[in-house]
Amino acid sequence: MSTTQAIPTSPREDLSLAHKCLYYMSLMRELEDRIERKLYRQGKVLGGVYVGRGQEAISTGAALLADPCDVLFPSHRDMAAYLIRGISPGRILAQYMGRVDGVTRGRDANMHMGDLNLNIVAIISALAATVPVAAGAALALKYLGRKNVAMCWFGEGSTSLGHWHEGMNLASVQKLPVVWICNNNQYAYSTPMAAQMACANVADRGPAYNIPAEIVDGNDVLAVHAATARALAHVRAGNGPYLLECKTFRMTGHSAHDAAHYVPPELFDEWGKLDPIVRLEARMGAEGWATRDEIDAIHAGIRKEVEDAVAFAEASPYPDPATLMDGVYESQ
């Protein structure tokens, strides 16, 4: 485990950061609530819906530190990374609804989306496969002499796959500039941590690869932000990769169809009290960074933004079946 000294900030920066964090976490929550609790139940979103309710601090706190030329590899419960990168709520909803204005134009669903112009890469369903790809992007950044880094998110379940270990190992052997961020929500579908791995923490895997690893309170967005700043300082200095394990909890089933009866109910109660948005609001009040009215105004603005996004997505057409064959190859 590495040292965890704070990187000093000014009070004004703290206030501004807290506002940004509240905005992106709440926007992610509102969008996913709309998707899971309304659009999915209305039959307007089909297939699988996987939300990151209660886990918003991890993508928000980390992605806010990314330079636009850093390359992001978010996983499926990290929507805030897309919002921070500038992909609009309307395009995200159109993506979920299979419309042409979705990021993949109806070719793929949910969080399976990316845009190389924005340096954000699409996952595949075997989520650990992203890890070697992120290592390769980092290898290219180093090759091209750029000072940028790759930031790659994954769940604790991904760390059971060989691709995860191969990617971690290659990145460390080659001293590649990549920040690994584990969104440890303690369940991979129905499988709890204890059945997933025999070690207590994903961070315990770091030393095997000589990668410094740090455990973070994943429901404290400012803690995630501070830890990411430490990770980035290490990585940008050319010291190779760094692993953050952000401990959180999946406040839903695996997907919208899963009632998660296998999760002891008291865990939902316990972690519900640690909701990252509620905690940040309390901190903002206590620090004098925002009044309740100001916070309510932020939420009202977000609700309006999401209403507009729904209208945009619903107005977006479905793709033309005549385009089925387009884009398998460059020349097709």
Add this chain to the structure above:
Amino acid sequence: MSTTYLEAIRQGLWEEMERDPNVFLIGEDIGVYGGAFKVTDGFYEHFGAKRVVDTPISEAAIVGAAIGASYMGLRPVAEMQFADFISCAFDQIVNFAAKSRYRWGASVPIVVRAPSGGGIHGGPFHSQNPEMWFVRTPGLKVVAPATAYDAKGLIKSAIRDNDPVLFFEHKGLYRRIKEDLPAEEYTVPIGQAKVVRQGKHLSIIAYGAMVWTALEAADQLAEEGISAEVVDLRTLLPLDRETVCASVKKTSKTLLLHEDTRTGGMAGELAASISESVFEYLDAPIVRVTAPDTPVPYSPPLEDAFLPNPAKVVEKARWLHRY
């Protein structure tokens, strides 16, 4: 000066690395050691560790890293030490690379070199022809050159291509065949088959090392007055059905030949295409000469029985001619 198949691949790689600083090699034992087959011997000394990346034994990481680097604008050439080990990288190839452009418009200009094929007594894990695992994956391109000329021209085209290309180079050809190559630069387009021997009685369609088997058989058949045309597919995906069908229209009899095992092999796809497109021209059933549906055995009598050879082709061709 005559150039071997291996040297042709090596020249193609070298020229592309000289031409484009974004081309780099990544794989196991390719740098300091020069590669298990010495295809990249001397590259590390000339281009340096940055452009000839020795990796851990880690096929998924090699291909995954190639994909990630290609997203950043580089043109990686990944080496699988033996094509047999490509299965370790299967998910990266068929799910990450192949579907990237279709899903989100991100091109993956990588080449995966895969030394394949039997006849070297390599046994079940150093002799396979796994090309069909990938030929049925839309989004990939799959090439399998038979000649030194095509090996050089196709590796250069593969590196310049903006889609992921799997390059199956036959180990048995590395030092077995040689020819004079043009002094000037050239490429060979991906997706074009070639008639390598004109004939009028029947068509033998083959690729990779089996093109040489077909040509040897054609020589023997000629002595018996049977004129066999030989088509070298060169690229397996996208498949040049037009050249194949044109040959079938000309000869009206077809023998499909591959070293890969039978069920689900390229011959099945070709037979369906021929049947759909030029059925009216056929004067005989379409016949296949392939390896049987077994793993590749090690012991020489078993491997000899497994592999197609000129005698097996001649026997089938005689039957086809008599039909």
